[in-house]
Amino acid sequence: MCGILGYVVRSPNAPALEPGVDALAHRGPDDAGVLYRDFETGAGTYRAGLGHRRLAILDLSAAGHQPMQGTTADVWITYNGEVYNFRELRSELQGLGHAFSTETDTEVLIRAYEVWGAGFVDRLDGMFAFAILDLREKRIVLARDRLGIKPLYVVPVGDGFAFGSEVRGLIDTGLYEVTPNWPVMLSHLSLLWAPEPKTVFDGVEKVPAGEYWIWENGDFERTRYWDIDLAAEADHSVEVLDELLGKAVENRMVSDVPVGSLLSGGLDSSLITALMAREAGRGLDTYSIAFRSDDQSFEAMPPDAQYAQQVANRLETNHHEIEINPDIADLLPALLGHLEEPIADPAAINTYLICRMARDRGTKVLLSGMGADEIFGGYRKHLSVLIAAAYRKAVPSVVRDQVIHPLIGALPAGGQKSGYRYFRWAKRFAASASLPDVDCFIGNSSYYPWPDLEDLLEPDRRSDYADTYSVESHRQRFETSADRDLLTQMTYTDAKLFLAGLNLAYTDRASMAASVEVRVPFLDHRLVDLAINLPRRQRIRGAKQKLLLRQVAYKYLPRQIVDRPKAPFGAPLRSWMRRDLRPLLEEYLSEKRIKERGYFRYEAVRAMIDANTSGREDYAHRLWGLLTIELWHRIFVDKEITPSLPS
Numbered sequence: 001m002c003g004i005l006g007y008v009v010r011s012p013n014a015p016a017l018e019p020g021v022d023a024l025a026h027r028g029p030d031d032a033g034v035l036y037r038d039f040e041t042g043a044g045t046y047r048a049g050l051g052h053r054r055l056a057i058l059d060l061s062a063a064g065h066q067p068m069q070g071t072t073a074d075v076w077i078t079y080n081g082e083v084y085n086f087r088e089l090r091s092e093l094q095g096l097g098h099a100f101s102t103e104t105d106t107e108v109l110i111r112a113y114e115v116w117g118a119g120f121v122d123r124l125d126g127m128f129a130f131a132i133l134d135l136r137e138k139r140i141v142l143a144r145d146r147l148g149i150k151p152l153y154v155v156p157v158g159d160g161f162a163f164g165s166e167v168r169g170l171i172d173t174g175l176y177e178v179t180p181n182w183p184v185m186l187s188h189l190s191l192l193w194a195p196e197p198k199t200v201f202d203g204v205e206k207v208p209a210g211e212y213w214i215w216e217n218g219d220f221e222r223t224r225y226w227d228i229d230l231a232a233e234a235d236h237s238v239e240v241l242d243e244l245l246g247k248a249v250e251n252r253m254v255s256d257v258p259v260g261s262l263l264s265g266g267l268d269s270s271l272i273t274a275l276m277a278r279e280a281g282r283g284l285d286t287y288s289i290a291f292r293s294d295d296q297s298f299e300a301m302p303p304d305a306q307y308a309q310q311v312a313n314r315l316e317t318n319h320h321e322i323e324i325n326p327d328i329a330d331l332l333p334a335l336l337g338h339l340e341e342p343i344a345d346p347a348a349i350n351t352y353l354i355c356r357m358a359r360d361r362g363t364k365v366l367l368s369g370m371g372a373d374e375i376f377g378g379y380r381k382h383l384s385v386l387i388a389a390a391y392r393k394a395v396p397s398v399v400r401d402q403v404i405h406p407l408i409g410a411l412p413a414g415g416q417k418s419g420y421r422y423f424r425w426a427k428r429f430a431a432s433a434s435l436p437d438v439d440c441f442i443g444n445s446s447y448y449p450w451p452d453l454e455d456l457l458e459p460d461r462r463s464d465y466a467d468t469y470s471v472e473s474h475r476q477r478f479e480t481s482a483d484r485d486l487l488t489q490m491t492y493t494d495a496k497l498f499l500a501g502l503n504l505a506y507t508d509r510a511s512m513a514a515s516v517e518v519r520v521p522f523l524d525h526r527l528v529d530l531a532i533n534l535p536r537r538q539r540i541r542g543a544k545q546k547l548l549l550r551q552v553a554y555k556y557l558p559r560q561i562v563d564r565p566k567a568p569f570g571a572p573l574r575s576w577m578r579r580d581l582r583p584l585l586e587e588y589l590s591e592k593r594i595k596e597r598g599y600f601r602y603e604a605v606r607a608m609i610d611a612n613t614s615g616r617e618d619y620a621h622r623l624w625g626l627l628t629i630e631l632w633h634r635i636f637v638d639k640e641i642t643p644s645l646p647s
Contacts, residue, residue, distance in 0.1 A: 002066070002080040003027030003512070004152075005051035005169040006131050007162035008140055008215060011038055014047035020173035021051040024166060026338070026645075027080075027512045028053025030060075035067040035076055039138050043218055046160060048133050048140060050078040051169070055515055057082065057365060058256050059103035067133075070110045071098075074135040077110040080165055081128030081150045082519065084251035089123060113141070121212050122225045125251070127519070129207070131163060139216040146226045146525045147371075148196065148209030148500030151508055155204045159218040166509075167201055167340050171636075176204065178636045182461065185342070185599075185629065187470035190446045190453060192344035192625050193502035195473035200341050200632070209500055228492060229529045230481055235538060236530055238551045245552065248524035249275040252367055260285035260363040261317070262354055262518065265307030267546065267553055267562055268369030268378075272521055274556035276367060277315040285363050286317040287354050291324050291572050311561060322357045324350065324571065328580045333631050337643030338513040339506060342632040344625040346571035348506040352645075355514035364516055370503055371522035374494040375531035376546040377487050377539045380566065381444035385490060386540065388433040388440050397434060405430045437486055438478045441493070442471060447621045456604045473497060487536045495528060513645055574620040578613060585609060585623060588630045597633065600626070 003024030005017060017034050025032070031054035038047050052066035067078045083089075086105035093111050094100070100107055105126075112120040113132050118141045127149035132141040142163055144152045154163045155176050162175040170176040181202035187194035197205045207213060210226040249272060253259050261273040263286040277284050290305035305321060312319035328349075335352055336342065358366055373379045395404070432443025443449065448456070450465050465471060477493035484492070504520075511518040521527075531539075531549075538548045545566070553562045577585065589609065594602040605626065612619040634640040 002055055003053040003165040003169070004078040004080045004129065004131060005162075005164040005173070006049050006078060006133075006140075007157060007160060007173075007175060008046050008048045009157050009160040009162070009175075011045040011047040013158070014049065015174045017049045017051040017173055020164065020169035020171075020175075021053060023168045023172040024051075024053045024164075026515055027165060028055045029515050030054045030056040031062075031065055033066050035078075035133075037076075037133065037135060039135050041138055041217055043159070048135075050076055050131060050133055052078045055364065055512075055517060056257070057517060058105055058254075060256055061102075063102040064104045064106060066106060068104075068106050068110060070114050075110060075114060076133045077106060077113075077130055079106050079109060079128065079130035081126060081130070081145065082252075082254075082517070083109065083124050083126035083128060084254060085123075085125040118143070118212055118214055118223070119225065125524070127523075129165065137216070139214055141212060141214050142207055143212035144207045144209055146210045147495070147504070147523045147528065148206075149504050149508070149520060149523060151505070152207040153199070153204050154207055154213075155201075161215060161220075163207075167199070167204055168337075170204070176201070179203065180633070180637060182599075183463075183469040186461075186463075186468060187473075188342045188344065188629060189456075189625055190448055190468075191470055191502075192447060192621060193498075193505070194341065195470060195497045195501050198469065201636075206500075209496075226525065228495060228532055230484060230488070230492065230533070232533065233484070233488070233535050234530075234533050235535060236548065238548065238555075241527075241530065241548055242552045242555065244524070244527050244530060245271075245521065246275055246278075248521040248527055249367065250279055251524075252519040252521050253279055255365050257364040258285065258362055259365040259367065260287055260358055262351075262366045262368045263288045263308045263311060263317075263319075264369070265304045265309075265311060265561070266369065266564070266566070267550065267557075268372040268522065270307075270311045270369075270557055270561050271549070271553045272367055272369045273311060273317065274315060274553075275521075277317060278556075282316040284315070284317045285358070285361065286312050286315075286319045287358050287363070287366065288312075288319070288321050289324060289350050289354055290321055307561060307564060311557065314558065320357060320361060322353055324353060328576055329584050331645075332581075332584070332627075333635065333641050334643040334645045335510065335513065336628055336631050337635050337641075338645065339509045340636075341505070342625070342628040343502060343506050344621065344628045345502060345506055346573050346576075346624065348510045349571055351507055351510040351518075352513055355511045355516035355518070359514050359516050365519065366511070366516060367519050367521060368507065369522065370507060370518075370520050371499065371528075372546065372549060374499050374503075375491055375522065375528050376534075376549050377491050377536075378546045378566065379494075381441070382487065382490050383540065383543065383545060384429055384444050385437065385441050386486065388429065388435075389437060389486060391433055400434055405434075437489075438475055441478075441490055442474050445474075445498070446470075447625065456600050456608075458598060458601060461599055485536060487539060488532060491532050491539075495532060499523075573624055574618065577620045577623055581627070582613075585627060588627055588634075589623075593630065597630070599629075 035050045050067040083105040086108040129150040129152035179202040184194045214221045288308035431449045481489045481492045608619045611617040
C-alpha cells in the first residue's frame, strides 16, 4: 500500500512535488520517488509530475521503486493498492511475448495498459488508485477501484489538475488553498460523514468508485467501467457463497510480508479469521481491542473482547489485545489530521490503535470483516426501516403521532451511571418511523431529525431538506434501484455511499496513519453482486439478519459466535463525552468560538451539552460531530493546530 501524488500544469507554474510527497510518508515509509516530464500540446507546454511513497508488500526489493517506467520512457505509473489477480494477468501478458523484471503487481499494471489501453482496469481484481502518464498520447489516466476502497482526490489547477491519495499532499505542494464546502459540511453534521464525490474541501472531489478518467488537451473524459449489477434477484446456495468468500480471502492473503486479522469477535471478522486460519494454519496473528471496564459498563457495550478471545482460542491464533486507554483529548486532533475530513466515527480511533499495535509486532497487512453489513443487510437501520414500513401500515397515523411517539420522546436516554440502550433505540425509531421509505432510511442514517438540525443552524446556513447534498445523494441511489425491493435499495445505497464515504474512508486513513494495509474480502466485486441480489428471505427473516452468511459461518464457528447480538465496531463515546472529553467540549464549543464560526446557534449547542450531561437525551454523537467540525477548522482552515501522532 502506498501514497500517490501528482499534477499536470502549465510548465512555468509547476511547483515541486517533494513537500507533498514528504507529507505522505506515513502511507509509504519504505521508499519515495518523484518524476517530472514536460510535453507539448496544441495549447502549449505542460509539466507532468508523479510522486510516490511506498509501503513494500510485494517484491520488497528496490525493483519495486515508483514511479515505474513501462517498456519505454514514454509511459510511467504511480500506483496505490493491491491487484490480487496480477499473476494471472502477468501469465497472459507473458503469453503475448512480454517479459518482466520485477515480481510486483505495479509492473503488470503498466504493461497491461500498454497492451490493452485504459480499459484494462476492468480486468483488475483488487483495490487500487493510480495515475499513468502516457507521453506518446500526451495524456494521463486516473483510475479507482470498483468499490472505492482506495482514495483518489482531484482538484483543478488552471486548465490542468492535481491528484493525490490525501488532500494534505495537495496542500503541502501549494496546489490547493483550503476553503470549506458548507453543503458537504452539513452532511458531516447530519450523517457524521459525507457522500462522495464531493468533499468538505471546496473544489476538491474524488474520482468516483468504478471510474477511470483520461485527461487530454485540457479536458477529462470520464468512463464508468463498473457498477453493481442490479439485473435480477437470485437465490444462491451456502456452497456457492462459501466458495466465493473462501477464494476472496485466499486472494487477499497473497503477500511477501506477514498478514494478520483484525478480529472484533463479531460474525463477520470471526468468519474471515476462520477462513484465514484454514489457509495459514495455527499461529495466525489476530488483533482486537478492549475498553476500560467503567467505560464499557456505562455504554452497556457487549463484551466483544471476550468473544474475540473465544474465536482466537478455537482457531489457535496468536492473539493480541489492546485496551483503549489513551489520552483521547490528545489523540483526537492528531487522528483527525490524518482523516482529513471531519468524519465523526470513533471507530477510526479503534482502527488506528489496532493497526499501530499490529505494525509494532511486525504485521504490515490486516484483513477485515468490513462490508458484510452493507451488502447483506446487517445494520440495525436496515431492520428498523423494514419494521417501520410494516408499522406505518398497521398503526394509524393519529395513534403514532399523538400517542406512541410522544410517550417514546419522554423516555430518558440515560442516567448518571449508565445509558439506556433500548430507550435510545426506541427514540431513534420514533423520529423517522412515519416517513416514506427513502426518508425513513435517511432518518435512520442521520443523527438529527430535520427540525432539530434547522434549530441548530444559524438562519443563513439553513436550506430546504430536499436540496441538501446528503438527501439528494441518497434519493438518487434509491431512484437508480427503484425497481427492486426496499432491502435491495438500502443495501445498494449503502454500498455506493456509506461504504466509500465512511467505513472505507476512515479505515484507509487510520490504517495508513500507522503504515498498515487493510484488505476487505467481503468487497470482492463478485461477492457484492451476489449479496445485493439475494432475495430478502436469504438476508433477513424476522429479526435475524445476514441469514445465508450465517449458514456459511456455522461450518467454521460455534453458534454462540455466529448468533450473538449485533455489536457495532464503536467506542464508549457516551462515557467519553461525559468524562474524558468534557473539558474539550467546553473549550472548543465555547460561546465565543461558536459565534465566531457563524454556523450554529450557541443556545442550541449549549442545550445539547446540558441535556446530554444530565442524561435527558443521548447527544453524544451530535456533540462528537460538532467537536470534529471545530477541530477540522482549527487544523485545516485556521492552522492553529499541527497534529502529530506518536511514532
